[in-house]
Amino acid sequence: MEGESVTGEEVATLREERQELLARLEAIRPKGAYVVVDRGNNRIYLRRGNSVVVDALASTGSRAVLQETTGPKRTWVFETPAGRFSILSKRPDPVWTKPDWAFLEAGEPIPDRVSERREYGSLGEYALDLGDGYMIHGTLYERLLGRSVTHGCVRVGRDALRTIARHTRVGSQVFIY
Amino acid sequence: MTSERNEPRRRGARGILGLAGPVRLGLVAAAWSVLPGPLSAAFPPSPPQLSEVDSLRRANRALRMEIDLASAGGPYLVLDLSGRAMILKSHGVVLREFPFHGLRAKRRGLDVLFGDAPPLDTVWVEGRLMPGRRIERLVILSDTLGSQDHSGTVEFIPPTPEEETPSPASFRIRYKNGLSLVVQPWVGEAEDPDGITARAPSLFARLLAWARSRPWLRDRVRIDLTLPEGEAGSLYRAFSDGTPLLVMGSWPGRRDPG
Numbered sequence: 133m134e135g136e137s138v139t140g141e142e143v144a145t146l147r148e149e150r151q152e153l154l155a156r157l158e159a160i161r162p163k164g165a166y167v168v169v170d171r172g173n174n175r176i177y178l179r180r181g182n183s184v185v186v187d188a189l190a191s192t193g194s195r196a197v198l199q200e201t202t203g204p205k206r207t208w209v210f211e212t213p214a215g216r217f218s219i220l221s222k223r224p225d226p227v228w229t230k231p232d233w234a235f236l237e238a239g240e241p242i243p244d245r246v247s248e249r250r251e252y253g254s255l256g257e258y259a260l261d262l263g264d265g266y267m268i269h270g271t272l273y274e275r276l277l278g279r280s281v282t283h284g285c286v287r288v289g290r291d292a293l294r295t296i297a298r299h300t301r302v303g304s305q306v307f308i309y
Numbered sequence: 310m311t312s313e314r315n316e317p318r319r320r321g322a323r324g325i326l327g328l329a330g331p332v333r334l335g336l337v338a339a340a341w342s343v344l345p346g347p348l349s350a351a352f353p354p355s356p357p358q359l360s361e362v363d364s365l366r367r368a369n370r371a372l373r374m375e376i377d378l379a380s381a382g383g384p385y386l387v388l389d390l391s392g393r394a395m396i397l398k399s400h401g402v403v404l405r406e407f408p409f410h411g412l413r414a415k416r417r418g419l420d421v422l423f424g425d426a427p428p429l430d431t432v433w434v435e436g437r438l439m440p441g442r443r444i445e446r447l448v449i450l451s452d453t454l455g456s457q458d459h460s461g462t463v464e465f466i467p468p469t470p471e472e473e474t475p476s477p478a479s480f481r482i483r484y485k486n487g488l489s490l491v492v493q494p495w496v497g498e499a500e501d502p503d504g505i506t507a508r509a510p511s512l513f514a515r516l517l518a519w520a521r522s523r524p525w526l527r528d529r530v531r532i533d534l535t536l537p538e539g540e541a542g543s544l545y546r547a548f549s550d551g552t553p554l555l556v557m558g559s560w561p562g563r564r565d566p567g
């Protein structure tokens with residue numbers, strides 16, 4: 133009987149320890165809905181706890197390398213970065229300020245004025261900024277979803293983007309692997 | 310899943326080898342050379358039922374290991390035996406779940422004959438994909454862009470992930486501290502009753518994948534995991550070298566913690 137009571141106490145202690153450990157793990161987890169981007173399979177998920185709110189095709193970086201052959205001879209690698217990010221801003225009807233590589237790709241001269249870099253409508257209904265010029269945004273080319281075609285941003289179809297924008301806020305976590 | 314059926318045979322082998330050191334080693338070497346496949350034994354060899362105290366200790370130990378992995382920041386895999394799923398996680402949250410169809414674990418090499426089994430429910434580190442994925446980068450020079458006449462050319466549609474990186478017939482994730490995780494897709498039963506026409510190409514593909522997974526590299530523990538075909542391919546494309554693996558949960562025949 134004494135052995136049983138010792139075991140009972142031990143079980144209670146271990147259960148208590150388990151609750152503490154679960155609380156510690158819970159404290160590490162980001163709160164609320166979070167976005168997951170699978171680069172290898174070109175998919176995007178919106179998850180909340182154990183449930184999947186959105187499971188959709190996406191397009192991620194092509195991994196191509198653009199080398200500037202004249203002038204400063206810069207190099208761009210069009211790869212979606214892996215890691216943990218936060219949504220820094222959420223912009224409806226975003227305007228794309230085209231970077232230098234966009235003009236090089238088009239074989240056009242790089243403009244001096246910012247106003248000449250603006251492009252309307254190409255990012256879809258929302259842009260979720262992740263920093264360093266990377267965004268989750270919409271696309272005019274939905275037929276290319278599921279393929280690695282972007283310059284590093286994550287392109288999402290209209291319906292999935294609307295849901296993701298509705299369920300996330302500034303500060304929501306984005307995991308890219 | 311492993312059963313306990315092989316256990317008496319393993320114990321028998323250990324008994325026979327209660328001989329002088331050189332004789333024992335000679336017998337081991339002979340046995341190694343004549344066996345057709347890798348030496349293996351049922352795993353884990355522990356009693357089928359764990360007490361509640363043991364189960365809770367194991368569960369708490371696994372939780373502590375997961376807290377360490379979650380705090381480290383990068384992605385990690387959890388092979389959840391009770392939930393029958395391989396789960397890719399980061400910071401304690403689920404990134405992707407891969408439910409598995411079947412699982413079998415074996416100890417390999419001399420560990421079968423000597424010594425205790427290494428603990429399976431531990432963190433296996435520095436996983437490396439075999440065969441590795443090939444990443445081909447297109448290099449574009451800016452002076453080749455924009456100047457050509459593209460009239461009459463067909464638009465280039467890039468490949469899908471499945472076309473770009475097809476999953477091999479099987480692949481292996483090899484961990485630095487002695488675990489090989491061999492992943493095979495579950496393709497269901499062949500429609501051809503003899504299975505010859507259906508299996509012929511896949512046999513070749515399997516042979517090729519087997520060779521590319523470098524089977525001569527033996528590890529102390531091997532886990533064979535069968536995933537639905539699409540899921541196996543997804544895991545192959547999603548896995549990044551260096552990702553650790555935590556095996557947790559109970560094997561069949563053991564009680565789960567409360």
